[in-house]
Amino acid sequence: MTLVQPKRVSTFPFPKADPAKRKKDFSEVQQAYSKEEAMEEADRCLRCGTPVCIDACPVHLDVRGMNDAVAKGDFEQAYRRIRETNPLLGVTARCCPQLMGLCEDACVLRWQGEPVAIGMIQRFVADWERKHRQPDPSIEKATGKRVAVIGAGPAGLAAAELLRRYGHSVVVYEELQYAGGTAWYGIPDYHLPKDVLQYEVDRIKEMGIEIRYNISIGKQVTLTDLLDEFDAVLIATGCKDVMKLDIAGSNLKGVYDAYDFLQDVFVRGIDEYIKHPKYELGKDIIVIGGGDSALDAARTALRLTNGNVTIVYRRTENEMPADPTIMDEAKEEGIQFKFLAAPKSFNGSNNRLVSVTMYTMKLGAPDQTGRRSPEPVEGEDFNMKCDSVILAIGRAPNSFIQRAYNLKTGKRNSLYVDDHYRTSMERVFGTGDVVTGESLVVKAMAHGREAAQRIHEYLMNMEDKHISLYEKYYNERTYEKFVEGAYDGLPPP
Amino acid sequence: MVVEYTVKRTGGPGEAVIFLNDREVAKLSKEDDQVTLISRDGERWNISRRVEGELRPFSMQVKHGEKSVLTIKDNLFKHKGKFYLFMGIPEGKPMREILLGRRFICRLDNFPFNEHHEIDHETRSRIRRFRGPAVGELDGLGKAGHKVKLEDELKDIGLQISACSYLIYSAG
Numbered sequence: 247m248t249l250v251q252p253k254r255v256s257t258f259p260f261p262k263a264d265p266a267k268r269k270k271d272f273s274e275v276q277q278a279y280s281k282e283e284a285m286e287e288a289d290r291c292l293r294c295g296t297p298v299c300i301d302a303c304p305v306h307l308d309v310r311g312m313n314d315a316v317a318k319g320d321f322e323q324a325y326r327r328i329r330e331t332n333p334l335l336g337v338t339a340r341c342c343p344q345l346m347g348l349c350e351d352a353c354v355l356r357w358q359g360e361p362v363a364i365g366m367i368q369r370f371v372a373d374w375e376r377k378h379r380q381p382d383p384s385i386e387k388a389t390g391k392r393v394a395v396i397g398a399g400p401a402g403l404a405a406a407e408l409l410r411r412y413g414h415s416v417v418v419y420e421e422l423q424y425a426g427g428t429a430w431y432g433i434p435d436y437h438l439p440k441d442v443l444q445y446e447v448d449r450i451k452e453m454g455i456e457i458r459y460n461i462s463i464g465k466q467v468t469l470t471d472l473l474d475e476f477d478a479v480l481i482a483t484g485c486k487d488v489m490k491l492d493i494a495g496s497n498l499k500g501v502y503d504a505y506d507f508l509q510d511v512f513v514r515g516i517d518e519y520i521k522h523p524k525y526e527l528g529k530d531i532i533v534i535g536g537g538d539s540a541l542d543a544a545r546t547a548l549r550l551t552n553g554n555v556t557i558v559y560r561r562t563e564n565e566m567p568a569d570p571t572i573m574d575e576a577k578e579e580g581i582q583f584k585f586l587a588a589p590k591s592f593n594g595s596n597n598r599l600v601s602v603t604m605y606t607m608k609l610g611a612p613d614q615t616g617r618r619s620p621e622p623v624e625g626e627d628f629n630m631k632c633d634s635v636i637l638a639i640g641r642a643p644n645s646f647i648q649r650a651y652n653l654k655t656g657k658r659n660s661l662y663v664d665d666h667y668r669t670s671m672e673r674v675f676g677t678g679d680v681v682t683g684e685s686l687v688v689k690a691m692a693h694g695r696e697a698a699q700r701i702h703e704y705l706m707n708m709e710d711k712h713i714s715l716y717e718k719y720y721n722e723r724t725y726e727k728f729v730e731g732a733y734d735g736l737p738p739p
Numbered sequence: 740m741v742v743e744y745t746v747k748r749t750g751g752p753g754e755a756v757i758f759l760n761d762r763e764v765a766k767l768s769k770e771d772d773q774v775t776l777i778s779r780d781g782e783r784w785n786i787s788r789r790v791e792g793e794l795r796p797f798s799m800q801v802k803h804g805e806k807s808v809l810t811i812k813d814n815l816f817k818h819k820g821k822f823y824l825f826m827g828i829p830e831g832k833p834m835r836e837i838l839l840g841r842r843f844i845c846r847l848d849n850f851p852f853n854e855h856h857e858i859d860h861e862t863r864s865r866i867r868r869f870r871g872p873a874v875g876e877l878d879g880l881g882k883a884g885h886k887v888k889l890e891d892e893l894k895d896i897g898l899q900i901s902a903c904s905y906l907i908y909s910a911g
């Protein structure tokens with residue numbers, strides 16, 4: 247029995263630019279839907295009584311309400327509905343892995359074919375709004391309370407936005423000269439053009455949030471200074487502590503860290519980097535790692551050099567944590583893969599890398615995650631010639647502030663917080679990747695919003711009346727209200 | 740898989756009938772926010788989205804009287820001392836294979852926690868990195884019939900698992 251249109255209006259998962267052309271520059275891979283395509287795709291939505299897509303979205307974006315409004319051509323209403331819980335709509339539309347445990351993975355149409363292309367519809371609405379500016383969400387009466395947020399990444403920005411809407415005065419401290427955190431300097435422009443992020447950061451600032459750039463808390467300004475000036479402080483300093491490979495030759499010229507590499511390439515804008523390149527990558531490049539960052543480093547290196555780029559991963563493709571849709575993009579562009587191999591030593595000549603000795607690996611017993619552990623196979627080492635190696639083997643939480651102020655830590659020096667997002671220091675809260683480890687933009691935002699809700703309850707002495715943002719959404723966005731069209735006033739915080 | 744349940748929507752999302760190998764064995768009925776699972780012989784279980792005092796996505800608590808029979812929290816549940824993951828990725832299967840269609844319940848054999856409350860922020864945020872053998876298969880939208888196939892080890896809570904699987908993932 248076919249109940250629904252099983253296929254998307256366009257190719258699955260979304261239309262893409264020609265790989266032969268796109269791999270030569272940093273232009274966007276994903277191609278937008280036209281107005282007609284967005285409306286037709288939105289109309290595939292069943293407007294479920296139990297919208298599992300919203301449950302699966304960490305910020306509980308009103309997907310059902312958006313689809314219904316877009317299908318009717320009412321983009322204003324669609325924007326208002328989704329802007330309510332997400333101040334980075336254009337960003338998350340482009341860089342959320344929607345099919346990997348998020349909205350599209352959960353959509354009930356997946357049982358009968360392809361899920362609704364929620365990300366593409368969201369992208370259409372966000373892009374439409376850039377051309378047809380809509381009012382900002384409402385802000386409650388000033389409370390007289392002041393909050394400092396450390397870090398202008400997705401977690402800090404989302405928290406700042408919600409706190410501001412509750413009527414608090416918010417100042418964000420950022421050690422770089424740009425806002426957006428890893429979304430600014432980590433996510434390559436071919437997935438997230440900088441102007442999309444910049445526009446949304448500017449809109450957040452226009453709500454009355456001050457961002458003080460080039461200030462590192464713990465260096466120029468101390469946590470104690472902040473506690474003197476503000477009623478509460480939120481630490482949202484992300485991940486930064488790079489994992490090192492302690493093997494022979496790690497200090498050779500030509501062995502680079504992927505996170506430093508991506509930051510150096512993107513932080514001042516790709517055009518600036520191309521004018522003043524810093525890395526000597528050569529033509530044969532090896533990237534070590536199996537996650538999305540390895541793919542980003544490889545595809546960035548390919549675009550900068552037009553060389554031969556090979557990703558080396560110690561397990562098989564089946565165990566790779568990278569998003570398979572991004573893997574497909576990389577393969578289409580000509581990135582090579584070598585599975586079941588791991589570096590044993592980096593070999594140099596005149597202090598410059600010339601090759602890597604690799605272990606051949608095999609899969610052994612499952613580890614704690616249930617994935618089979620890689621083990622070296624004796625006597626089967628081999629050499630790979632190369633000009634440079636980029637290591638993308640993971641980043642741990644940024645431990646600087648925890649160490650500087652002796653704050654309680656969790657796994658891998660993450661910032662410990664209790665269920666109220668409180669750290670071990672009075673009036674200091676924590677959120678985002680510095681607490682959870684490397685996650686996703688949208689998950690960091692959701693964490694930031696939950697922390698903001700807790701801070702608001704703390705500042706207003708309402709802690710005993712705590713209500714999670716999910717419960718709030720669940721109560722306010724019932725199917726009955728949706729059908730009556732009864733929830734379309736100005737969005738409450 | 741040794742048992743196969745089919746849940747078919749009859750009215751609103753909380754109203755359905757459940758078949759075990761084509762024989763009707765139970766129904767779901769909803770009043771206000773309360774869903775009740777009622778077997779053919781009149782046994783009743785209350786199903787709530789409130790887990791540990793909070794409404795949570797991908798979470799459900801099934802109670803028989805005062806006794807909790809099944810607690811699913813953020814897709815994870817524990818049964819006879821082992822953790823299981825709804826929407827899991829079976830060990831050895833490529834992720835691309837599960838982008839569309841069937842979903843799986845996986846047993847997390849080496850899961851490093853004993854209780855729900857011990858699971859840290861990082862593990863919850865990266866739960867899809869965990870793999871294990873598939874001991875359940877889920878397929879189909881409730882309107883057309885949501886199928887839940889289970890291995891022997893989940894048979895004794897099969898009815899409750901099928902009801903929750905339908906209510907959480909496939910009610911539409």
Ligand SMILES: Cc1cc2nc3c(=O)[nH]c(=O)nc-3n(C[C@H](O)[C@H](O)[C@H](O)COP(=O)(O)OP(=O)(O)OC[C@H]3O[C@@H](n4cnc5c(N)ncnc54)[C@H](O)[C@@H]3O)c2cc1C
Nearest residue numbers: 397399400401421427428432463484678679685686687690
């Ligand atoms: C290469 C790469 C690619 C990624 N791609 C994606 C993707 O495609 N999609 C996706 O959803 N996620 C992606 N992620 C993950 C995502 O970017 C992060 O999960 C998210 O940005 C975390 O947000 P955050 O606010 O917690 O931390 P961050 O984004 O890291 O922000 C922390 C901010 O705090 C600032 N800061 C740190 N210390 C101080 C201090 N002492 N004083 C003042 N400021 C300070 C930092 O400069 C930074 O701006 C990617 C990550 C990487 C590394």
Ligand code: SF4
Nearest residue numbers: 291292294299353354
């Ligand atoms: S689950 Fe899919 S079909 Fe149902 S409301 Fe969400 S997007 Fe629409």
